[in-house]
Amino acid sequence: MQLSEAVGPSGQEESIRLQLEDLWRPFTTTMRADAMGNLIAMQQGSGPEPRPAVMAAAHLDEIGLIVTQIEEGFLHIAPIGGTDRRVLLGLEVLVHGREDIPGLIGTRPPHVLSAEERQKTVPWEKLFVDVGLPAEKVNQLVHVGDPISIRQPLLTLENGRVAGKAFDNRASVVALTLALEELAQREHAWDFYAVATVQEEVGLKGAITSAYGINPQLAVALDVTFGKQEDDSKIGVFELDKGPTIGLGPNFHPQLFQRIEATAKELEIPYHLDPTPGASGTDAWGIQVAREGIPTSLLSIPVRYMHQPVETLARRDVERTGRLLATFVAGLESSYRPGWEDEVDETAARSDQ
Amino acid sequence: MNLGLLTQLTQAFGPSGYEDKVRALIQEHVAPWADELRTDPLGNLIAYHRGNGKGQKIVLAAHMDEIGVMVSHVDKEGYLRFTRIGGVYPLHCIGSRVRFADGTHGVIYLEHREDTSPSPKLTQLYIDVGATNKDDVPVSVGAPAVFVRPLVQQGERLISKALDDRIGCYILIELLQQVQDSPHDLYFLFSTQEEVGLRGARTAAFSINPDMAIAVDVTITGDTPKALPMAVTLGDGPAIKVQDSGMIAHPKVRQLLVDAARKAKVPYQLEVLRGGTTDAAAMQLTRAGIPSGALSIPCRYIHSPSEMVDSEDVANAIKLLAAALA
Amino acid sequence: MKHERLVDILQSLSNVMSTSGDESEMRRALRPLLAGQVDELRVDSLGNLITLKKGTGESQLRVLVTAHIDEVGMMVVDHTPDGALKVQAVGGIDDRLLPGLNVCVGKEQLPGVIGIKAIHHSSSRERLKAIPLKELSVDIGAENRKEAQRLAPVGTRVTFSTQAHPLGELIAGKAFDDRAGCTALVALLHEEPFPFDLYGVFTVQEEVGLRGARVAGYAVAPAVAFVLEGTIADDLPKKEDVGPTSQIGQGPVLTVMDRSYISAPWLLRYTVQLAEKLGIPYQFKQPGIGGTDAGAIHLTRGGVPSLTLAVPCRYIHGPISLLKPADLEATITLTSAALRHLTAEQLANN
Incomplete structure (x- = not known):
């Protein structure tokens, strides 16, 4: 597995x-x-x-993600296949740019959102991948169209069940x-x-x-x-x-x-x-x-x-x-x-x- | 830029399934440069350039058809109801004019409606051809029509109906003249019925059975007010397709186009398109699979009667493709 | 073919239970009707019944005519502890028609009923809402889950149980989409040989x-294809002046463009001119509605010019539909004429 x-x-x-x-x-x-x-x-x-x-x-x-645009070092993303955006927040990912770069999926914190916004799932255009690098470095390493995969280790549960x-x-x-x-x-x-x-x-x-x-x-x-x-x-x-x-x-x-x-x-x-x-x-x-x-x-x-x-x-x-x-x-x-x-x-x- | 040719191309009547006039026009322009020319059972026009026997077999596809409408009912008062041919949006229709094959013009307008939804339904629109009653209507159920809007050049920008995808047809016509020395077997496919489901390209690709296929079509841009994130800008060069909602471009084809852009020293953009696809998506699934990709011309207001492209992007697309096929 | 014989075949085929993917009963019903009328007959790996009627040898064309033998219906997907069957739709079924129906369950043709909560127990709001299929169940009289599983295991087909019969000047029955087309194709295969090899595919x-048409189109690789259908007639009185899709009694319905394909303009023009010359009534199907096997066939291999000719039928996809035998007869006459006048030159010139 x-x-x-x-x-x-x-x-x-x-x-x-x-x-x-x-x-x-x-x-x-x-x-x-x-x-x-x-x-x-x-x-x-x-x-x-x-x-x-x-x-x-x-x-x-x-399923996965793809870079659609790069803005101030943050990556805008879109799905590859039927990715469920409800489960993306806070996930760790790997951006397959010129080299593989770890990142995570962020969005604006709840404190600054209206009550209405907090009740909704975050639309694609408000999800970002943050790779923790300065914008110039990101522009060198990542291009529009680069794929992104989810990082998730295999987990063994009780009774012969596994998760991943x-x-x-x-x-x-x-x-x-x-x-x-x-x-x-x-x-x-x-x-x-x-x-x-x-x-x-x-x-x-x-x-x-x-x-x-x-x-x-x-x-x-x-x-x-x-x-x-x-x-x-x-x-x-x-x-x-x-x-x-x-x-x-x-x-x-x-x-x-x-x-x-x-x-x-x-x-x-x-x-x-x-x-x-x-x-x-x-x-x-x-x-x-x-x-x-x-x-x-x-x-x-x-x-x-x-x-x-x-x-x-x-x-x-x-x-x-x-x-x-x-x-x-x-x-x-x-x-x-x-x-x-x-x-x-x-x-x-x-x-x- | 041969504006005369582009004017002829964009203004020709050619809704999906009824591309005869566009085909005749293109045929006239490619005949002197093609080694063979044929029309297939679905109406695709295929212009063949014979290589030196050492190259690959490559399809370059641009679709001849445009979106339009078709009469679905004529009411007692002589107003026409219609259905869409391809992706026609009701909001774009209101106040538009349409033209039928016989030259009849009509105005599309919106019936009075009580519901307050932002976009009307297609069934709430009608075409007025100026008739006084049913018997006075010169066209009948099943008659197709296209939108009316002339070609205008303003600075580097070109504005017209049907730039999707007559601009692709234009590029292929110009390209054919420039690749006369190409070692490859090239099939310039002017396809039919793209707007209703990539139909012509699918059967043509089956017949040709190429090693590689490249569609030349338009793509949307992210440079208009409040546009969704999309890293394609009008005038920043032709866009090399990475992915759209119908296809992931084959890495080999994508790389070929990127290398060609560098070689030809033309700017290019990489394209990830959320909604929409091209003939390449159909060609890719032909037989046991054909490595496929697309070169897109950035275009604003796609599927409205006023599509806008940049003439530098067009010129650069021709250079890029010529370099790729040299 | 004589009027009585035609109506007889239509009615007998209409009564056959044959949902998508489970069409053995239709093939079984067709075999005796085709005996002696075709030169070859085989069933392919999806279940298409592919027949060849050899031509007189005058023409080398290869022509395909199809009609589909499946019908919309339901499939058992689960059983309740009380012995009721939970079902899902096979094809496009109108949920609103189901409450209060008799149905026919499985090969053994067990009778079943679809009932809903009594009006007395339904709130005024509930009475206004159409009940979705997933909230309905089929009662075959089983007392518990075990018995229901034994009598109607998962995967069992459920069909409407209507028996065809005359109604006024019309015929009433289920599944005229596309038993009307099947009847027409049987009648064509009973005619004298055509100038070319005719592949009649059910x-x-x-x-x-x-799905079936796609692989059959690939296998036969015809130069041209005709698809015979039973299509929507929405010709009831309406307040608004909108199209009827097609009308009963107005003759065969020709498709210009539907959601699945655009008819080859020359083939449509040719058929219309023939109809006018021969005095056969015809009508155009309101464009933009529905789809037929032509949608799959015209995209096979290098492309196949295709045309759908249909018998107008009221209330298709429901338990009981209506058609006028004269429309069926005119559809056969027009298709036969279109076939017999077709030449290789026409194809080459278009």
Whole structure:
């Protein structure tokens, strides 16, 4: 889970990608970064050629901030992705300028504000990053457009829970790494593509282009979902430490869903069902409609306090997700293709004739 | 600055989906300089410059279309209701004039309203073409129209309707003449339907399948009264895109443009835009992904009928791009 | 196709339960209707039913005609301790229409009802407010959570349960968006071969974002595409002089521009001229409203000139909509004519 501390706002995934390349290299047959910066690792299967391919995607990027203007040495900022400005005040950050410069996020103190202003969240234009350097020095080191990441160490809580930043989606990158490790030891007929996608938080971009490039026969996206926490949300939230969620709905191929569910049962891994009537908001949504369409599924790890620097999860859910993915992939027969229930009657009707 | 050409370009009729007249005009100006010229199924005009076989395959895109309105209903009294083509703001419309393809002019005004919200809704506006009743209206439901406003030059500033993005078209036309020796395979893409969702560039980029794509479009500035923080100023040089709401520019493309600015010794600015995007956002997602970026011309009052750019920024953008493609 | 047969197909397709992502029942209903009428038939990885009707060989064009087989509805997402089903919308549903409805739950077609708090117990303020879907639930008679989970597990589809029937001079039924288009496409595929290969695709997941059409458009890679729809007719009496979107009885509805695309001007012009020449009524859809599969198809690969022709329908996206068979017939006639007169030269010149 140390990956959560690595730096990788959307569009700035290069340094974490390099770390991941080192981590993945022992387990892969080939590895490449594509034009968008997606890391595409392939683990060759043992089935006969032409070998089908299954792609598992977890996004590498995290939400972050960007410098929009520099005023008297203070940095004006804007979000990269869905950054929640309610949680920014008082945070420590790292400004990726000519060099990495630590800073913190400040705003005017409550004493000088009107009662009305104190009741509102601070708008973007009134948030600043303060790096504690004289203006001339700041102008030398920082430019408009430089990205900023949140500094937050990993924290271990009770009962195997951990907290930190960027669990969305480093938790899934870890699960994907575990699956790669496991599959390196196991026989699998299909080629397995592990893809660390970029720019998910700004529009599923890496998933859309990498799915087109790989053109796999099946795909599984890995992401995080909402953990049950102390507020009044009831639907679409999932208890921690009760396993990953499996998506069902238009974004997911029904037979692929059934097969993954069956695998979870077989492994006695607990899981939740995540009914999703429309857009899943994950890489799965982009992958499914690549080229002529790709049967796609989604495994998600429940995480509390999404898009906050204190995202919290249960370690065991990450391990379960990796194990479930690996066993699913290892179990794919060369001839397997998900079909449709009405095709089954068609085949039955034909064999009757 | 070829003001004659820019006047023709900005004044041509070309709302999204109906770019024929702009296309014909551009075609006339690029034909002598292009090795090949074609129009694709969505109406994009693609002018090709053949390189020496050692360069890269690069798309440069500027969109031909402009925002406008389309008649959605004609009432009994002969007033027209309309819908927007692209990002048309009701506040900009009141008192504006629009022109239809057949030359009919109309005035947009606001019906009497009881609600006191600062901005009216589009449905509270109508077009008056001077008709006395329904049968007297010369245009019908589905007819598109564009805003009317001439090009004016005042000092270094240029003011007109549709500088978004005819100024980009202008730059590409001038640029094509200057890059005749470029080693690269260059595709000058004059795209359609940008204002309604980056549509033309998306399909054109699929057909061309380039190694790199650069959009040339306008961006907003932070130099007007009480503007939100934005480090782009009119006249301080073309802006090299870092990020906008639709795209993060590929670092390689951004660096190429920065290096070119230094080489050409032209001033430049870096751009982070909160709202809005360009054709590059669509081209980026083509096939397995195309490294994409954008060069922006700082522009005040975008999507109003009086957009304002600086002619030095325009000249510097041409120099910058010529250096990048040399 | 004969009037009675057409109405019969429309009514039978209207009764099929087929929400976005769960369209097996529609494919099952279509297969016998297409038997012997098409040369190839396959289902792709999203569930699109892709058929090929080979042409006479006169023309090398490749033409796509689509109609979507999904409908708006709901999906079970949770169960209450008392055995009620909590649901979320699949596609755009009008919450105001739901209270007091009968619905149909799952493959077994279990009947269910959506009731609300009695008027006696509702405050005067509550009576003025539309109740959002998340506050509603479906009652199938289950007594507790466990029974509800067994009968209608999470993910189960919930649809309107309307059975189609004639109403005055009109036909009433659910899901005319887009069973009207599906019926028209079936009728076209029953015609004599066209001069070119015609791909008739029954698309999935239109209501959740034009998903099926996008991949089908990519797979077929046509030179031109027609999209058959059932569209909004807002032609009730109104105090204000505003557009009706489209009107029942005025013939096929042609799209100029909606939120998803702008029709290729030449294709629209060509179709209008044909309609006028052949004396087929037509109307323009009020621009700027709604979106269709054409929005996805026209952006596939290098771009595809596209046009949507629709049957005007009142009350679409609700439990019961109305259409006039003459509009459906005219839509088929006009689409057929537009297909049969289409030439490669027209495409090349535009």
